[in-house]
Amino acid sequence: MAHNNESKWTRRTTLKLVAAVAALSPLGWLLGGAAPAAMPRPKQATLDPRPPSANEWQKLEEALQGQLLEVSSPLDICRSAPGSPAAKAAIEDMKNPFFLEEQPGATHTTGWIGAFDAAVSPQAIAAENASDITLAVDFARKHGLKLVIKGTGHDYLGRSSAPGSLLVWTHKMRDVVVHDAFVPEGGAVDGIPAVTVSAGTRWLEAYDAVTNHSGRYVQGGGCTSVGACGGFTLGSGFGALSKRFGTGAGSMLEAEVVTANGEVLVVNKFQHPDLFWALRGGGGGTFGIVTRLTLMTHELPEILGGFMGQIQAKSAAAYRRLIERFVAFYPDNINNPSWGETVKFTPENRLELALIFIDLPEEEARGTWQPFLDWVDAHPAEYEREIEIVSVPFKDYWNIDFWLENYPALIQKDSRVKQPRGQFWWKTNDSAVSEYMYGYQSRWIPLENFRDPVRLAETFFEASRHWSFKLYVNKALAGAAPEAVERDRRTCINPSVFDAAAWVLMQASDTNIFPGVPGHEPDRVKAEELAARVSAGMSVIREATPGAGNYANEADYHEPDWQEAFWGSHYPRLLAIKHRYDPTRMFSTHHSVGSELRNES
Numbered sequence: 001m002a003h004n005n006e007s008k009w010t011r012r013t014t015l016k017l018v019a020a021v022a023a024l025s026p027l028g029w030l031l032g033g034a035a036p037a038a039m040p041r042p043k044q045a046t047l048d049p050r051p052p053s054a055n056e057w058q059k060l061e062e063a064l065q066g067q068l069l070e071v072s073s074p075l076d077i078c079r080s081a082p083g084s085p086a087a088k089a090a091i092e093d094m095k096n097p098f099f100l101e102e103q104p105g106a107t108h109t110t111g112w113i114g115a116f117d118a119a120v121s122p123q124a125i126a127a128e129n130a131s132d133i134t135l136a137v138d139f140a141r142k143h144g145l146k147l148v149i150k151g152t153g154h155d156y157l158g159r160s161s162a163p164g165s166l167l168v169w170t171h172k173m174r175d176v177v178v179h180d181a182f183v184p185e186g187g188a189v190d191g192i193p194a195v196t197v198s199a200g201t202r203w204l205e206a207y208d209a210v211t212n213h214s215g216r217y218v219q220g221g222g223c224t225s226v227g228a229c230g231g232f233t234l235g236s237g238f239g240a241l242s243k244r245f246g247t248g249a250g251s252m253l254e255a256e257v258v259t260a261n262g263e264v265l266v267v268n269k270f271q272h273p274d275l276f277w278a279l280r281g282g283g284g285g286t287f288g289i290v291t292r293l294t295l296m297t298h299e300l301p302e303i304l305g306g307f308m309g310q311i312q313a314k315s316a317a318a319y320r321r322l323i324e325r326f327v328a329f330y331p332d333n334i335n336n337p338s339w340g341e342t343v344k345f346t347p348e349n350r351l352e353l354a355l356i357f358i359d360l361p362e363e364e365a366r367g368t369w370q371p372f373l374d375w376v377d378a379h380p381a382e383y384e385r386e387i388e389i390v391s392v393p394f395k396d397y398w399n400i401d402f403w404l405e406n407y408p409a410l411i412q413k414d415s416r417v418k419q420p421r422g423q424f425w426w427k428t429n430d431s432a433v434s435e436y437m438y439g440y441q442s443r444w445i446p447l448e449n450f451r452d453p454v455r456l457a458e459t460f461f462e463a464s465r466h467w468s469f470k471l472y473v474n475k476a477l478a479g480a481a482p483e484a485v486e487r488d489r490r491t492c493i494n495p496s497v498f499d500a501a502a503w504v505l506m507q508a509s510d511t512n513i514f515p516g517v518p519g520h521e522p523d524r525v526k527a528e529e530l531a532a533r534v535s536a537g538m539s540v541i542r543e544a545t546p547g548a549g550n551y552a553n554e555a556d557y558h559e560p561d562w563q564e565a566f567w568g569s570h571y572p573r574l575l576a577i578k579h580r581y582d583p584t585r586m587f588s589t590h591h592s593v594g595s596e597l598r599n600e601s
Helices: 054-063 076-080 083-091 097-103 130-143 205-213 273-279 316-333 362-377 400-408 427-432 455-466 483-486 495-499 524-544 562-581
Strands: 067-072 109-112 121-125 146-148 168-170 178-180 192-198 252-258 263-267 289-296 303-313 339-345 352-360 383-393 411-413 424-426 435-446 467-471 500-511
Touching: 054 067, 054 130, 067 130, 076 083, 083 121, 109 362, 121 130, 130 168, 130 252, 168 289, 178 205, 178 289, 192 205, 252 273, 263 273, 273 562, 303 316, 303 362, 316 352, 316 362, 316 455, 316 500, 316 524, 339 455, 362 383, 400 411, 411 427, 424 427, 435 495, 435 524, 467 524, 483 495, 495 500, 495 562
Parallel strands: 109 435, 121 168, 146 168
Antiparallel strands: 067 121, 178 192, 192 289, 252 263, 252 289, 303 352, 303 383, 339 352, 339 467, 411 424, 435 500, 467 500
């Protein structure tokens, strides 16, 4: 038996048999799309209502190529010996995203007021291949164990952990293969450039292989430690350059997935096209456990630029006018494939710009903004601004040597011993490491709303009176490149995204908060106050955008009408596919397809 954090195998988890629920009639095929491929015959397994015996656990361990672990939290020392040097060291470790991913008992989000506290699965299978995952699924199905899947543990809604669960931990599955001409299995088509990533791969590793070593680009996440083959891509996968390249789901060419009956299926548009469609945006941990994904790659842009700074209004009235000017400027100038990232609106009457651009010379990028900045400069009594524009070769986007030499303050190198030399994260992502949520709400903003800048400006101004929020250029597809839109229309992402010009996020959170750890407990009064401010601010935006929908990976834990918000008209078909491949809803996470039909833990 392998042990994690020097723990001993001293307990067995008592888990209840998951009761099968009434089956749904598969009506989805009447709602659009091809009929599903024939479902493989389920394996015949005798359900055992008793918790697994020590002998059964031992047999499972012997069958694995990976390891069976008893899991503990790296923070246990903080509970048993608070204030000790070891406890202080553990708290410091929790500030490193790569450390978190090396611990089966840790996740990036530590909890959410009124929703969940991150839990530790008593046992974990450190899988090394699809065979290990099949064994895990068969074992869990036989004994009625709740399965939880963790690759990197980046999940705001707490879906990478659950009390009393069996964890499938894919951290060791990190192979990356770059293809010059990939042909999906079962297809008789010309190959295209692609990359295959295994279940535990981080985006930094994928970018290193695709960009640093092969001179191409793959559409992924901005945070280097986010998983490339998990919830990010399966839940749509918006990145900084999605206005140019679309979503990760739209880039998916093929997936290998272990289904609820223990079958290993290779799915693409030629094989099991129904399941392939559902995986492209239908949510991670929902239809099976994906062991590898193949994503198309793209020609590498030449220029990566940053347009950064702030514009401070000297009064609330001036701020209202500034917002109106920006809202009118945005659709024709920024809502296009060249721009990405954020504009922040604050209660302090300030616009904060943290935008990137690609394949625009600095002069052209500055020229885009010049009319807007000229208007600001024409009113010196009302506004002050600080704007900086820089550009670098795109090929150096994930080249640690380039950043250390030229902009060392922008990155944090993983300074632990025996770590890969190129392992780093952006300093701006520090706030997402060991993060505790107070309020986190989001919404797509339809392009149509920008056509009435006075009304939308009033909405944004009123929302900013409650709390700051960010407008993301890149996490919506109105204004995206036509070829990207065409790919994403073949996914199951909520169709309302194609009418949305931007995505808004209002968030209140803290780092270094760990429920149950002395000295690091959340302040409940503060948490509830900030949660209320976020709710008040976002209610203003929700009222102005009825039916706008939302990005499922980054949404409110308490999202109302989440089926409609996340998947819109696609939901009935997704539910039918869910029933076909997982009729007992063995894979069930918070606000995932079919989760409303069973009690969530």
